[in-house]
């Protein structure tokens with residue numbers, strides 16, 4: 001029996017490691033939008049780059065193999081991958097969605113799909129009873145994001161896939177926070193796995209991209225037709241950047257995850273911090289499910305300041321993380337969900353979900369954990385001292 005390579009090795013040793021035409025150890029970037037046909041009777045494999053392009057195809061094949069699916073699709077953004085996959089639904093269908101889903105997905109469901117007669121219900125997917133109760137006769141899809149954004153709630157992928165199947169519905173899982181290195185939803189029963197490849201997969205804050213991988217051929221054919229019809233395909237330079245980034249995925253994830261664990265532990269002990277949300281903490285309500293279905297808790301955590309008034313001061317004092325939208329990069333990124341990733345969600349909806357004005361999300365990069373903790377420590381102290389002084393003035 002031939003030895004099956006580990007994931008780390010598969011990241012480098014796949015069908016595309018050497019260009020068969022030249023021996024080049026990098027996938028060639030094929031800019032051509034159209035391809036000459038050598039015969040009027042028989043056309044070649046490639047005819048027009050929206051339909052198929054060799055550089056994009058390489059990325060699509062690599063991600064399909066890593067996620068354990070039959071076919072991958074690369075889109076111009078994570079939202080393009082998600083929105084195109086939603087087009088598998090039809091007028092009159094109903095979709096059940098993770099409550100604290102990414103703000104852009106929330107906007108797509110509530111402001112776009114609804115106009116095409118596709119209904120939705122948001123549920124806390126950690127509550128399987130609530131998921132069952134949300135199902136209607138016309139439910140065609142269960143859409144999960146796990147760990148969720150920004151509260152890092154963990155959905156049991158096997159359980160919700162089973163619920164979906166028992167009602168004849170599909171399951172989509174947004175795997176952006178985990179990547180296939182840490183979690184492979186198709187192996188757990190999902191039908192489509194989705195990615196903002198802008199994040200950990202490309203990993204360097206230098207490209208916007210989306211991916212979808214499908215488990216069965218029939219669904220893959222339908223999604224291919226939608227990718228070609230809607231046309232939000234990934235450009236070739238960006239496809240190359242994603243492939244380049246993915247080569248170091250495992251080492252980046254390992255390092256960032258180790259630091260994230262240390263930072264979560266540190267924050268957990270701090271007096272000015274009310275809550276730390278991280279599936280790697282023992283007190284996380286679904287840490288057991290995370291251990292069962294994923295190979296680690298990931299490199300993203302959120303925390304809530306005891307006093308939201310200190311938030312601006314704390315952010316201003318931090319020197320290392322960039323304060324920005326996005327996550328999953330070599331540099332640590334601190335985000336403010338209420339005003340960034342979840343700004344598309346109305347305030348009352350955010351508050352109901354626990355996305356408070358004191359909540360910050362940290363995506364841990366490749367700086368040393370020691371430096372990051374020292375930086376957070378000084379910023380917290382400085383914000384805390386400021387708070388005490390303000391109190392004295394009163």
Ligand SMILES: Cc1ncc(COP(=O)(O)O)c(C=O)c1O
Pocket residue numbers: 077078079080102104145149174176177195196197198208209210326341
């Ligand atoms: C979990 C998740 N899914 C999807 C997206 C959308 O991806 P993109 O920004 O590449 O369109 C994001 C973006 O932040 C995200 O965090």
